[in-house]
Amino acid sequence: MITEEEAIALQEELSRAVILTDQLPATINYIAGTDVEYDKDTNLIAGSIAVLDYKTLNVIEVATHCMEVTFPYIPGLFSFREMPPLLEAFNKLEVKPDLFVCDAQGMAHPRRFGLACHFGVSINYPVIGCGKTKLYGVYEDLGEERGSVASLIAPDNGETIGNALRTQAGINPVFVSVGHKISLATATDIVLKLCTQYRLPETTRVADHYGRLALLAYKK
DNA sequence: GCGACAG
């Protein structure tokens, strides 16, 4: 298995391929959410990708893949744990979406290479990182209203590596960052549009739901 | 040494 040192070296090498500008279709038809579920009492995990119609948010297709975990949870090396099941699920997709939203960080990472970047560079598609909690960076003065944004600043070089985004008034923000082939501004705009009723994007919620079902069915 | 630490 890949060692921790090798994983870090690989991140530093692959991170040079990340594209931080909009390189997506002028019209977005399909958008996918990705998530990975864990089983409480086995080492099974399920990668899940849900493709939605961007305009109506209707579910178009869902692909899942169950397997055993192959890498421990180490903050900063999270992608090496979740990439395997996600790549398998991606290969099962019949409808390839215009872009993806990962349930994790992209550039908002100590080496600027969170799961959303790793996934994006690997499949060469536009990807947005949208995490529920922060891994790296500091922010201040985030408004309480829906749509409020505060820059996530990297403490090592002072650069903006993401946005804290309030998707519902008075509810904890989500953390948006570039995964691949999209700008932070576009990514932030899209995530807000996907949060129609809840704190998290509909893409993430749907992927989570079907991943859960797939894991339960696989256990039996 | 202490706190922080995606899922």
Place this chain on the structure above:
DNA sequence: ATCTTGTCGC
């Protein structure tokens, strides 16, 4: 991630 429904507080 996983414990988990109703309940406490603004």
